[in-house]
Amino acid sequence: MRSQTELTDAFRDAGLKITPQRLLMFRLLEGNASHPTAEALYEVARREMPSISLRTVYQTLNDLASMGELLQIDLGSGPGRFDPNTEDHHHFICDDCGSIHDVQVDTEATLQADGLKVRSVEVVFRGSCATCVASK
Amino acid sequence: MRSQTELTDAFRDAGLKITPQRLLMFRLLEGNASHPTAEALYEVARREMPSISLRTVYQTLNDLASMGELLQIDLGSGPGRFDPNTEDHHHFICDDCGSIHDVQVDTEATLQADGLKVRSVEVVFRGSCATCVASK
DNA sequence: AGTTTTTCTGCAAAGGTTGTTATTTAGCAA
DNA sequence: TTGCTAAATAACAACCTTTGCAGAAAAACT
Ligand SMILES: [Mn+2]
Ligand SMILES: [Mn+2]
Ligand SMILES: [Zn+2]
Ligand SMILES: [Zn+2]
Numbered sequence: 001m002r003s004q005t006e007l008t009d010a011f012r013d014a015g016l017k018i019t020p021q022r023l024l025m026f027r028l029l030e031g032n033a034s035h036p037t038a039e040a041l042y043e044v045a046r047r048e049m050p051s052i053s054l055r056t057v058y059q060t061l062n063d064l065a066s067m068g069e070l071l072q073i074d075l076g077s078g079p080g081r082f083d084p085n086t087e088d089h090h091h092f093i094c095d096d097c098g099s100i101h102d103v104q105v106d107t108e109a110t111l112q113a114d115g116l117k118v119r120s121v122e123v124v125f126r127g128s129c130a131t132c133v134a135s136k
Numbered sequence: 137m138r139s140q141t142e143l144t145d146a147f148r149d150a151g152l153k154i155t156p157q158r159l160l161m162f163r164l165l166e167g168n169a170s171h172p173t174a175e176a177l178y179e180v181a182r183r184e185m186p187s188i189s190l191r192t193v194y195q196t197l198n199d200l201a202s203m204g205e206l207l208q209i210d211l212g213s214g215p216g217r218f219d220p221n222t223e224d225h226h227h228f229i230c231d232d233c234g235s236i237h238d239v240q241v242d243t244e245a246t247l248q249a250d251g252l253k254v255r256s257v258e259v260v261f262r263g264s265c266a267t268c269v270a271s272k
Numbered sequence: 273a274g275t276t277t278t279t280c281t282g283c284a285a286a287g288g289t290t291g292t293t294a295t296t297t298a299g300c301a302a
Numbered sequence: 303t304t305g306c307t308a309a310a311t312a313a314c315a316a317c318c319t320t321t322g323c324a325g326a327a328a329a330a331c332t
């Protein structure tokens with residue numbers, strides 16, 4: 001995800017207006033490495049702007065995602081997670097605490113695809129994170 | 137997934153009864169490489185047993201999954217898919233037609249996990265399947 | 273400032289799955 | 303075989319997450 005000022009320009013270029021709600025979302029997401037849910041962002045946003053609606057949070061997240069500023073991660077169950085880190089990376093999901101960690105994988109996908117045209121590769125590791133391994 | 141007779145034993149061992157509904161599910165899943173949804177299985181099942189309920193289909197799928205006889209695959213959106221192929225394999229999802237294909241990947245996951253204890257690796261390829269590439 | 277256009281909120285509804293419960297059934301013992 | 307009992311089924315309600323919709327409100331453009 002780009003900086004607030006760049007996002008402001010990008011939104012205006014896309015014919016979208018800059019509102020306090022959107023600016024707040026930009027701020028909450030910038031550098032956010034927690035892979036939050038919409039609901040989690042909503043709760044934090046409400047502390048600063050009690051009138052904001054969950055609908056608006058989803059709206060802004062969807063706008064950002066469709067502009068390629070955010071990635072959406074779908075774990076098998078539960079709500080989707082949003083990721084402002086759009087660099088090429090993969091995820092490690094802790095089965096114990098649910099935390100999501102960024103991981104780099106040299107994804108040289110040695111797939112002898114029989115006619116399959118690969119457009120993207122997504123790798124999901126599951127297990128226990130360092131914290132949870134320690135507390136066992 | 138094991139054969140009907142083996143599943144019958146396994147269910148009985150687990151204190152579960154063998155019912156016509158369950159036998160039908162066993163039969164519909166055996167060797168099924170289409171990665172069907174619960175709903176899809178329900179529709180086929182209804183043709184043979186019109187009184188079967190979607191709830192029972194889900195129940196049996198969940199039972200099989202928790203016994204390790206079935207895998208559940210979650211695409212980003214839409215209903216979950218079930219896979220009686222419990223061998224170590226990964227998936228290729230066609231973005232065009234939604235079909236799911238089994239693929240083998242030498243998953244030597246060169247992850248320099250900082251304290252992360254990996255329990256499973258899931259790789260999802262997306263793109264266009266051979267059929268869809270041809271019809272373009 | 274007034275007008276237009278977009279966005280916001282609040283709420284209803286959707287899709288997919290699971291919870292609940294009365295009724296039926298499988299498995300077993302008499 | 304028959305009856306007993308625990309378990310499974312069907313039907314339906316409720317759930318969770320996300321999206322659709324209808325004014326009310328706010329932003330951008332004269
Ligand atoms: Mn990430
Ligand atoms: Mn498969
Ligand atoms: Zn953890
Ligand atoms: Zn295809």
